[in-house]
Amino acid sequence: MSGISGVGVIGGGTMGIGIAYVFATAGIPTTVVEPDVGRASTLRSALLGRARRGVERGRLDAARADALDGLLSVVSAVEALGAELDLVVESVPERLALKAEVLAAAERREPGLLATNTTALSIDELAAGLARPEAFLGMHFFNPVWSLPLVEIVRGKATGDGAIAAARAASTAIGKESILVRNVPGFATSRLDNIAAFEAMRMLEEGVANATDIDRAAVLAYQHPIGPLRLSDVVGLDVRLDVARNLSRIYGERYAPPTILTTLVERGDLGRKTGRGFFEWTP
Structure with missing residues (x-):
């Protein structure tokens, strides 16, 4: 015990x-x-x-x-x-x-x-x-x-x-x-995690690669257990958006919510918990 x-x-x-x-x-x-x-x-x-x-x-x-x-x-x-x-x-x-x-x-x-x-x-x-x-x-x-x-x-x-x-x-x-x-805004891990996630979202917006290949790059090249876009779906895109808004008020543009994130949340596509985000999820 x-x-x-x-x-x-x-x-x-x-x-x-x-x-x-x-x-x-x-x-x-x-x-x-x-x-x-x-x-x-x-x-x-x-x-x-x-x-x-x-x-x-x-x-x-x-x-x-x-x-x-x-x-x-x-x-x-x-x-x-x-x-x-x-x-x-x-x-x-x-x-x-x-x-x-x-x-x-x-x-x-x-x-x-x-x-x-x-x-x-x-x-x-x-x-x-x-x-x-x-x-x-x-x-x-x-x-x-x-x-x-x-x-x-x-x-x-x-x-x-x-x-x-x-x-x-x-x-x-x-x-x-x-x-x-x-106690600093974003602590240590949230600052690291979210800056990677937001950059992956901007890459997707810019057509650098599709969501699957952006995540594969993180997993295969840097040995992350899960890619930043899939992880965002698991965390919840509404949670990511709340964090982006909080951090951007303090640190400025580098943490500003990517347009694709705001669009998905407004549409109700919040990731795994709703069945759709950057990826499709089955129950």
């Missing part, structure tokens, strides 16, 4: 599901907050299906997969989370006001450590409305969470040493390595 007695994850989207999965399959009781009835109804079956595939591929012990159902709870509101959990991770869309509201509600449940899974928003801005900013930080996971071994821990001005130690321990408990970065 990890020594962590309970974790809450707020948000049952792509990232929230992944975060819940890695904690629950590590033997840690995990509660997911998801107010959308349709999404909540499929969340458990999605996680159990992922666990079965993990066993089939030799990536997950069968006993851990069997225990998953009993370790997982789904509730519709933050107020239904257990009080004084060891860790609560917020993973709602990249909008400052929404995250601030959710984090304030989560803090009222008095978790030992409160974290946001933001990819680019300021930890200090998010901490401004909290009563205990010393117990708050960023824990940036990567998609797919069950496969990628890194957690980027982001330290705000008020974050205490105890919170850093707890975040590192939680990362270790789920088999992840962690890096510690200071």
Whole structure:
């Protein structure tokens, strides 16, 4: 056992599901907050299906997969989370006001450590409305969470040493390595990831190559596990657009949203979750 007695994850989207999965399959009781009835109804079956595939591929012990159902709870509101959990991770869309509201509600449940899974928003801005900013930080996971071994821990001005130690321990408990970065816009990984993604989109706009060949270049020449356009589809093009708008306000034109990204989002083609983005996706 990890020594962590309970974790809450707020948000049952792509990232929230992944975060819940890695904690629950590590033997840690995990509660997911998801107010959308349709999404909540499929969340458990999605996680159990992922666990079965993990066993089939030799990536997950069968006993851990069997225990998953009993370790997982789904509730519709933050107020239904257990009080004084060891860790609560917020993973709602990249909008400052929404995250601030959710984090304030989560803090009222008095978790030992409160974290946001933001990819680019300021930890200090998010901490401004909290009563205990010393117990708050960023824990940036990567998609797919069950496969990628890194957690980027982001330290705000008020974050205490105890919170850093707890975040590192939680990362270790789920088999992840962690890096510690200071709170600068885009942190380290989002700046690297998004600049590559946006450049790939501009190359596609300019007709340099098609989407498949741009991604093949990244995979074959630079040994990336997945190309930047396919990864953007997996992350969600709406998420990419939110990040582009946030970073471009700070760093300028180099992070400006490519026209093709804005067009796809306005059309409702958000990537894998809608079945179409830069690529076609089957359910």
